[in-house]
Amino acid sequence: MVDAPSIAPRDAVRAQASPDALPPDAPQPPGHVPAEASADDPSTSQAAGHADPAKHAVVSAEGLGVRYTLYGLGQRRHRIELVNRLMRQRRYFWALRDVSFQVNANESFFVIGRNGAGKSTLLRVLADTLLPDAGEVRVRGNLTGFLSMGLGFQPDLSGYENIALALTLMKAPRVEHAERIRDIEAFTQLGEFLKAPVATYSAGMKARLGFAIATTLEPDILIMDEIINAGDEQFREAARTRLQAMTAKARGVIVCTHNLPQVLELAQRVMWIEGGRVQAIGDPAEVVREYRQFAKAVKADPTHDLRVQQERIEDP
Amino acid sequence: MDAPLRIISVEEARRRQTFGHFVGYLAWLWKHLRLVETLSRTELKRTVAKSKLYYLWWMFDPLLDTACYAFLFLMFRPRTGTGEIDAPILIFLLAGIIPFRWTSSCCAAAAATWKRYANIIQQVRFPYLVLPGATFRTEGWLYLCALGVLLCATLAYGLWPTAAWLTLPLWLALHGLVTLALMLPIAVLSAFSSDFTRVVPYGLRLMFFATPILYTGDQLPVWARPVANLNPLAHVVNGYRAILLDGVAPDPVSATVLLAVSLVGLAAGAFWFVRSEPFIARSITRTTY
Numbered sequence: 001m002v003d004a005p006s007i008a009p010r011d012a013v014r015a016q017a018s019p020d021a022l023p024p025d026a027p028q029p030p031g032h033v034p035a036e037a038s039a040d041d042p043s044t045s046q047a048a049g050h051a052d053p054a055k056h057a058v059v060s061a062e063g064l065g066v067r068y069t070l071y072g073l074g075q076r077r078h079r080i081e082l083v084n085r086l087m088r089q090r091r092y093f094w095a096l097r098d099v100s101f102q103v104n105a106n107e108s109f110f111v112i113g114r115n116g117a118g119k120s121t122l123l124r125v126l127a128d129t130l131l132p133d134a135g136e137v138r139v140r141g142n143l144t145g146f147l148s149m150g151l152g153f154q155p156d157l158s159g160y161e162n163i164a165l166a167l168t169l170m171k172a173p174r175v176e177h178a179e180r181i182r183d184i185e186a187f188t189q190l191g192e193f194l195k196a197p198v199a200t201y202s203a204g205m206k207a208r209l210g211f212a213i214a215t216t217l218e219p220d221i222l223i224m225d226e227i228i229n230a231g232d233e234q235f236r237e238a239a240r241t242r243l244q245a246m247t248a249k250a251r252g253v254i255v256c257t258h259n260l261p262q263v264l265e266l267a268q269r270v271m272w273i274e275g276g277r278v279q280a281i282g283d284p285a286e287v288v289r290e291y292r293q294f295a296k297a298v299k300a301d302p303t304h305d306l307r308v309q310q311e312r313i314e315d316p
Numbered sequence: 317m318d319a320p321l322r323i324i325s326v327e328e329a330r331r332r333q334t335f336g337h338f339v340g341y342l343a344w345l346w347k348h349l350r351l352v353e354t355l356s357r358t359e360l361k362r363t364v365a366k367s368k369l370y371y372l373w374w375m376f377d378p379l380l381d382t383a384c385y386a387f388l389f390l391m392f393r394p395r396t397g398t399g400e401i402d403a404p405i406l407i408f409l410l411a412g413i414i415p416f417r418w419t420s421s422c423c424a425a426a427a428a429t430w431k432r433y434a435n436i437i438q439q440v441r442f443p444y445l446v447l448p449g450a451t452f453r454t455e456g457w458l459y460l461c462a463l464g465v466l467l468c469a470t471l472a473y474g475l476w477p478t479a480a481w482l483t484l485p486l487w488l489a490l491h492g493l494v495t496l497a498l499m500l501p502i503a504v505l506s507a508f509s510s511d512f513t514r515v516v517p518y519g520l521r522l523m524f525f526a527t528p529i530l531y532t533g534d535q536l537p538v539w540a541r542p543v544a545n546l547n548p549l550a551h552v553v554n555g556y557r558a559i560l561l562d563g564v565a566p567d568p569v570s571a572t573v574l575l576a577v578s579l580v581g582l583a584a585g586a587f588w589f590v591r592s593e594p595f596i597a598r599s600i601t602r603t604t605y
Contacts, residue, residue: 058319068598128324128441129597136325152435156362168354169440171347220319 057102058140058221058252059109059126064099065134066121067092067314092314095121097276099135103221103269108243108253110267110284112260112291114298118276119256123223126254141220141252152210159194159201159209166213180216187212187238208235215242221252240266260288275308329594341590345443355450360457371461378414378462385409385530404473404561410466411556412529418459419495419549420520425451426499427506427516434600444593445586448499456492463488470560478563487555487566493578494548500585507596527553548574 070091096118103109111119124130125137153162163184167177188208214224243266247253263270263284270287272279280287298304331337364373386409429447505512527549536544544550551574555566
């Protein structure tokens with residue numbers, strides 16, 4: 001458990017101790033044990049009992065790593081990027097490193113972590129809009145992409161036009177459009193505002209519209225980023241009901257959020273990411289308690305973030 | 317569970333660069349053709365969403381553009397080696413400016429595609445080739461409106477339709493192929509280099525003056541004519557002028573060469589685009605991370 005800010009996250013320590021440990025940029029071997037398998041989590045233990053646990057998961061990630069090229073940073077800031085590139089002196093930032101977990105059917109799986117922890121990058125990989133630099137993700141079932149509040153909307157277009165665009169992007173059959181639009185109208189209760197440009201919407205209205213669009217197609221795996229934080233109590237209640245109905249229909253729901261009370265209320269399992277690495281996976285109450293302790297400890301150590309950031313940078 | 321299994325890994329990036337993937341990609345693209353139409357419709361609405369005159373701007377834009385050049389042209393009336401240009405100046409200018417506008421708008425929009433759609437690209441996976449496709453369609457609609465203005469002006473000047481006008485749709489299709497072939501490499505390079513994106517407007521401006529729009533090919537120095545022949549847009553503009561001003565069909569040899577070069581360019585550009593696609597999202601992410 002994390003009582004004080006740790007420079008090396010728990011999994012990193014575990015990985016170093018393990019004989020299977022590999023550099024983060026190397027693909028993980030098939031026998032690599034995910035962090036999740038060793039977590040004190042009933043559903044994980046059950047899954048680990050099978051010959052191939054990933055076979056029973058809707059999403060399983062193993063040794064996942066994503067790195068971005070760093071631009072304009074480093075000791076040679078004065079040098080233009082082209083020269084750095086020609087001299088092969090590019091620096092990298094590991095947004096995710098050695099991330100392993102699995103999400104089962106009928107499960108609402110929440111991901112928590114501070115800003116810059118790597119949550120959004122993880123969602124991009126799951127949505128297949130970003131390919132990893134290490135490890136792999138197996139996704140079993142259809143997935144319409146992930147939804148982040150307000151993103152994807154064309155502000156100059158009306159609510160209806162944005163719905164049509166989103167339904168086409170999510171490959172909804174054209175014959176179903178009318179039915180889906182009725183469903184969205186009923187859920188959002190935006191009425192005449194759906195004819196107005198989305199730029200004129202409040203954050204709550206955008207959240208309602210975004211959530212309704214994301215959930216109307218009922219994908220096998222629903223991925224959302226911070227979508228149900230905005231909005232009033234009535235919306236949050238409706239969103240909760242809809243999420244619960246989706247998980248009941250054998251679907252996996254993956255949500256990234258900062259809203260810890262919501263995690264405790266809706267999550268069946270939680271993964272906490274810090275510095276691009278998995279810190280804990282398991283029971284929501286337990287993981288949230290650890291996370292809160294960590295956040296409190298970090299507040300007392302102003303140099304922690306800089307140390308973690310430095311650890312994530314790979315120099316040539 | 318009988319749901320399809322998808323594996324997202326490092327190897328997948330390599331697989332997506334093969335020719336086999338390219339063939340499958342084209343089939344995938346076919347299934348997303350409706351997205352081209354939807355995106356194009358939203359782009360069209362967005363272009364006029366905040367203006368009072370709405371769709372009328374699609375005709376005003378080329379007219380105002382031409383009016384500016386016509387003013388300059390009349391002030392400093394150019395002469396050919398043999399004398400003045402004998403065609404009505406306005407039609408001469410419109411037949412150059414309007415087709416060039418289509419190509420240049422498409423190329424400029426191709427360079428800006430990634431910034432405009434970054435939020436969608438990061439959230440949903442779809443064949444990115446629909447994005448230049450949608451831009452091409454949007455600008456194509458605007459071009460058709462402008463072409464209508466050009467045809468009306470041609471008739472107003474007493475240049476009545478000849479049999480050569482029947483070749484206009486074919487010439488339009490060929491012009492479209494040239495434009496698409498130019499758009500794809502610009503889109504790919506813009507995804508990876510913001511420096512290139514900055515160069516595009518200057519390149520288009522240079523292209524404008526290097527194309528015989530404000531002058532005829534005969535006015536170029538002899539040494540420059542073979543170089544000018546390498547410019548595909550010069551042939552495109554000459555073809556429109558042949559049809560509308562001279563009432564004759566475009567030169568078939570020039571048309572055949574243009575068609576062959578455009579098809580090869582388009583195929584190569586599409587393959588390069590598809591090969592680059594796995595890295596485009598990452599390249600865009602770096603700026604938004």
